[in-house]
Amino acid sequence: MSKTTSIRFKDNQIELAHGAGGKASRRLIEGLIAPILGNPTLNDAALLSLDTSSLAFTADSFVVRPLRFPGGSIGELAVNGTVNDLAVSGARPLALLSSLILEAGLAVETLQAELEAMQATAQRAGVAVLGGDTKVVEHGQADGLYISTSGIGLVDSRVALSAKAVRPGDQILLSGPIGDHGITVLLARGELDLEADLKSDTRSVWPLVEALIEAAAPGLRWMRDPTRGGVATALNELARETRLALRLDEEAIPVREAVRGACEILGLDPLHIANEGQFIAIVSSEFAEAALEAVRRSPGGQEAVLVGEVLEKPGGVVYTTNGYGSSRVVDMLVGDPLPRIC
């Protein structure tokens, strides 16, 4: 990602012509997008030479509202979300492409801020944004800016992740507190009479995953980043696929006070709230302590915990238990209490 020419784009608004592929598109790409993303030519296809190896290839769209919120923005999400999909596949993120759908009338300032956020986030995550595509739709046919990101990564040859590998007795590792992202975005909309000192957890989890692989690859069964639908949805998908039970220790699950408070007022379960910088790993019991130690020693991993275990029965069910001896079944998210959270 070499430094390129400076920003020369002087328009104040995105217009339909900026998406037409002609002169205005060229000015937008060469004057703004390429200088910020550091890819001067933005060819349609990016070429990569690879050794014999396994490749992860992922794609996501981002439509979060509002575009910016405490701790992050749509551009950061678009990079970290794709990086994290690769990371939980056991793949070192290599390269991203981003496709933008812009609403005519979007302030260039807003677009520029998001491009800069993408580039800075990609640099922090150690990946290159190799190019992409830009389309513009009429005013009123999008909400400012939507970003679709795709990424490829190199799968670490030491890992073989699969729901099929999960066994009774395996431990459930969670990388940190849950619900920060979803509640932050919800409050940032200003539609609720609620405030909290909270920010999105958006970040690349690859450094934590890499430490985990180094320490516990032979015991690593399955990973997932619990975004939309939260931890509950990710684990329910695993429970259904394995027909095993997943027991969570309710008191062990890290939830910040502000998140817990907002969830209580709104009638939401923190286990259903989206995260953008956490992951769940299923690790064999013999490697569980080593895995936890490795994540905790990594910057940003101090709050990792073992939150539960895999059991044989009741098959297909996720449930919590607590110190008072009560338990409750945790279902998948139903409906959409939090639209456009990522």
Next chain:
Amino acid sequence: MSKTTSIRFKDNQIELAHGAGGKASRRLIEGLIAPILGNPTLNDAALLSLDTSSLAFTADSFVVRPLRFPGGSIGELAVNGTVNDLAVSGARPLALLSSLILEAGLAVETLQAELEAMQATAQRAGVAVLGGDTKVVEHGQADGLYISTSGIGLVDSRVALSAKAVRPGDQILLSGPIGDHGITVLLARGELDLEADLKSDTRSVWPLVEALIEAAAPGLRWMRDPTRGGVATALNELARETRLALRLDEEAIPVREAVRGACEILGLDPLHIANEGQFIAIVSSEFAEAALEAVRRSPGGQEAVLVGEVLEKPGGVVYTTNGYGSSRVVDMLVGDPLPRIC
């Protein structure tokens, strides 16, 4: 792309909950998207094993209006457009991912038709749609359906495409008639009092490109699919990059009567109109005839022609000449006479 379970999704409209990642999302994905696209699990990342080789990786968004038009639809464009970006990079298309942004209120029938179109088009093109992502935005925040597609392909080791390789004396090969797609979509909007017996040229150009590579790889310098902005814009980009002149023989450029007529009425230049199933190749003069023969012998390549040549001067200019001895400079597209054409 194995056949999977049948369609079980019974809802009539897409709602916000279908994009929330919970139960409704699961129903949509397992009940509709996965059965049609043939990828039952739709994991976030698709894994591919590759030998030592060069990989092409591309991404595009599609926002065409209307969603369906004579000869094609947004789903077909989304597949062929990405396949063609790989093809003109000299890469055999291997796999695609698709991210959908859906407007709440979209008829499921419409979505289903587009998913089916994507799958059928991918099968014809010999690529797998490995997965993707689905987001839903509020009614009025998108126009039915936007699709972002990314793809990877394996670069043919015999080709080394680059604007830098282009030399004076090289020939310009065009795969067939221009302007069909753009004019078809424009007329399909029904806003003009014009009709024509015309359909989009959307198709995979890989079979033609493959034949070209087989016959003329050592002479193949540069390729591009002239989509938004048309042949004029693609060639102007090449002219600027090489600082060479590109001369087109005006009478040699294939333009159907219906396209020519519509362009005359609307004051448009066929060279500015988008194509979705054509490509331009710059070929050294010694391989030009072999290249043309190879493309013409391939199904769908019968109308290929050599339309011009690369000259030293005037540097950076694209121009046409005709049999009457007159010439005119062909500039890039200015403004956007045809918004949301792909």
